[in-house]
Amino acid sequence: MRKKIIVVDDSRTARQQVINALAGDSFDVVEAVDGRDGIEKLSLHPDASMVICDVNMPRMNGLEMLVQASKPPASTVPFLMLTTEAQPELVQQAKQAGAKAWIIKPFKPELLLAVVKKIAG
C-alpha cells in the first residue's frame, strides 16, 4: 500500500526537490504552500503517514503548524522538519512539540529518503 506524505514548503522548487527525492518509492505526495495550507491538507488527508515541513513560511510557520497539528484531537502524524534553520532553540522547540527529525537544507536526497523510510516505515 502506498504511503501518503504531505510536503509543506513555500518554495515550489523545494517541494519538487522533496518529491524527486521520494520518487521511485511507494509514496504519494500532497503539497502545501505554508503552515495554514498544511493544516488544511492534513485535515483532508487524515491517512497521511508523515509531514515534511519547512520552518520559515508566510501565514503560519512550520513550528506553529507542528504545534497546532499535535493538539488533540488532531492526528499524531509524525513530522520531519526540513529547513535552513539550525538554531538549537528551534530544534529543541520542534523536539518538544513532537517532531521526529530535523534536517538542514540543502539536503542530500538519499539522506532524506533514508530518514523518511525510518519514520514513515
Add this chain to the structure above:
Amino acid sequence: MNDRDWQKIGALLVESTQGLFQKLGATLESRGTHESGAFVDEMTVAVIGFAGDAMRGSLVIGAARVAWKKTHPLAADRPTLSEDDVRDWAGELANQLIGRLKIRLLRHGITIQLGTPTTMSGRDFKLGPAVTKVMSSQHRFEMGSDWVIVRLDAVVDEGVTLQEAAEPTSEEDDGGTFIF
C-alpha cells in the same frame, strides 16, 4: 559595532555564500566589492529580512537569470525553466544563505530571526547606497562567466561586539540531521 567586527561579519557572509554554492556544485570566486549605483543589465533578485535584539536588516542576493539556472536543482529535468521557477529558486537560495549566516552569527553570540523572501526580476537594476547609520557589506562573485552579487545591510546596536566563535557542531551545517 566596530569596523573590525563588521568586516568579520562580511567575511562570514563571503564564507557562507561560497560554501552554499559549493554545495550546489558551483564555484564562486570572490571579486571584492560590488559598487552601489552600478547598473546591471538583467537580474533576478531575492531580498530577505531579519531581526534580532542586537542586529536588524536585510540580505540581498542577485544574479543574471542564466546563473540562477546553472544552480537550479531542477534544471536537468526542466530545460526550459520559467521566470517564476527562477524567482522561486532565488528566494529559496536567499533563505538558505541567510540560514547559513544565522548559524555563524549565533556562534559569535548574535541571534537573528528570519523573515521570508521577496523576489523580483527585471532590467537595468541599480542597488542604491546604504542609508546613513546602516552598515553595508557588498560582494561580487564570479561563477565561471557569470556573476552573483550579495549584499548585507544592517543596523547594529551600539556597543555590540562579536564574541569568540563557539565551536560548530557537526549537525549545524547543511545536511545536518537530528533524529529525535
